[in-house]
Amino acid sequence: MTRYEDLPYRTCVGITLINSEGLVFIGRRAGGIEHVDDTHVWQMPQGGVDPGEDTWEAAKRELYEETSVRSVEKLAEIGDWLTYDIPRTVAGRAWKGRYRGQRQKWFALRFTGTDAEIDVERPGGGHHKAEFISWRWEPMKNLPSLIVPFKRPVYERVVKEFTTLAGS
Template structure:
């Protein structure tokens, strides 16, 4: 694989409220650097870092808590390409290859977006069917695949 075709290893999470599975409300956050873009928390996996270790580190870095438990894991890596506007700032990567987890927040989890390096300006919990209406267009195919997998498994 050439440098131009390199994908950044990444972990991503569909975070459910502490009321899950009684209520199926998904955490979604508005990016503070890309206008009206909403997404799931995600982040790079450091070299030598285990995927689940990265999951909880990224969760804490992005939403200020790691008080959650893993419910399920998407069974394979899933990739997407960056749009040209974003790709320029993400060189040498063409896109990201991600490992997705479905996680449930603990009742005492305290979400705090005012982290050391804030990535989000606000957040909300939305129903499963609302997520795709408000997320970044270039991530929709990945989101749709992951959500449909968890739906088929009876988890969403």
């Protein structure tokens, strides 16, 4: 078995979906071994980049597969790749033990549709299992306190980079 320190990061995208009121979409995770309490089960959409896939295309695909949302305009992206390590206690069980964490390219998108477009229970793209069991709009400044602690530095950076886009 590969040592934790030698495991690669999974290449992913993250999406900060901002509505016309400057609030951000967050979804309540349907599950996951890394979620240890009821407070830190919320997150923004995110997911893996397929081999050879452009990160912007991956972001739009992941957003649709997790929320059914297609009505968006790209506002910005963070130039750097942001990384986090999953706790060692769950690393062997998450992603079949192949990764130590994720390296993520983050995008800010303006939601141009209506809330009726959002469907986390039956998301688009034939996604076999829903990622979220519920969702809500949240002020951007609150996001870091809602995510599992090991992802918090990434969320703090995303908030720092995108706060002005939300009008906060």
